[in-house]
Amino acid sequence: MSDMRTPLAKVRGLGSAKDGTTHFWRQRVTAVANVFLISFFVILVIALQGADYASFTEALQNPVISILLLLVILVGCLHMKLGMQVIIEDYIHSEGLKLLLLMGNIFFVSIIALSSVVAVLKISFGG
């Protein structure tokens, strides 16, 4: 059978989902960033374990720490949104439930990201 795709579709190379390698690329960019950001996060959590309230807030009022922590939250949440989307698309075959879960994924990630960002900003701006 001959190829039914139009020359324009072929040259764009975006496939049936219309976004080509965008998902893959974002997944990998956030993954590379996370290698450094999560390493920072683990070190930060070890350094802050059992810290009292005053030393905890003092640490987060350091702009380098709060900016890196915000990056951890944002890049981490974007990465996990992409990952959970793939898990849902792989295992949920009923269209209605899939749509619901794909939306729920975005809602969950948005709530986690926004509440964490607001908390960090509030502490870093001085409570």
Place this chain on the structure above:
Amino acid sequence: MANADLKANRPLSPHLQIYKPIVTMVMSILHRITGAALYFGTILMAFWLVCAAAGPESYQFAMDVFGSFMGQLVLFGFTWALVHHMLGGLRHFVWDMGHGFDLSAANWMARATIIGSVSLTVILWIIGFIVA
């Protein structure tokens, strides 16, 4: 084929319960499971930060939760999932660059992932106890 038995005794293609688990397959499955666990684990991160933002009393409450035996156990698992998913990700970077596809390399990297993640997690917690 009017009398074909469509319900029972049909041949099945091999699936998870049929295949003997091999290290590359188990690491692939673990990569996805740790990813999903970390996804829900971020609830703990948000809980920690929001409690701290709410004030000293709720911060202390969060510290008590994380300091309890169950809290420590969950955080230990969280650490392992994080390290394991990261090492699994590094393995994917190697594949992305077009290397590590032959059997010996794939098996070697899979073993390194699990050995590395368990030992790194233990080392991180030993460092944690020393620092504390």
